[in-house]
Amino acid sequence: MLEIDAVIDNKPTKALVKELAELRIRNLLCFRELEALNENGKFLYKHPLIRNYSERVKLETMFREDPDRFLDEFGNTRENVKRYTSFLKNKKRSPEQKEKDRQNLDKHKDRKQLFIDITKQNNGN
Structure with a gap:
């Protein structure tokens, strides 16, 4: 700063x-x-680092204990990113809806990155 x-x-x-x-x-x-x-x-659990750390621990546990569920959740998250990206491009949505869509998109993008990081970490990359 x-x-x-x-x-x-x-x-x-x-x-x-x-x-x-x-x-x-x-x-x-x-x-x-x-x-x-x-x-x-x-x-x-409002700061992104702490919020993501908490979510990361849950996802890492899921990766080890229930890999099928981990992959399902990853797929759902990827679809959510696509959905909210599409919502933001829709001219019919109100500014209030678009703001919520932007927040949801950011949340799901962060979660998607956690999935990617966990997968890379456990593949030795």
């Missing part, structure tokens, strides 16, 4: 401002997670 902040002071661009804002949001989420852990002894 410090590097981007220094560049923004001299030559601001939309991309850098957006990246700085996203980093700031993730940073605030991180502090909230740590605060919740400190106060309650439990994470909120």
Whole structure:
């Protein structure tokens, strides 16, 4: 964030401002997670790293214990990515629907990447 902040002071661009804002949001989420852990002894599972870690543990267990279900879930996730990508291209959907579609697409893309990472990790790549 410090590097981007220094560049923004001299030559601001939309991309850098957006990246700085996203980093700031993730940073605030991180502090909230740590605060919740400190106060309650439990994470909120809102920050992408922690949320994905929790999901990753579940998927890794599924990969080892029930590979058929793992593959079915992977297929479902890939179909969800296709579905929400298609929804976003549909001109008939309202802006509210498109925002939800964008959020769902991001969620399913993240999950798809977890499936890919777990598969690669267990194939020695």
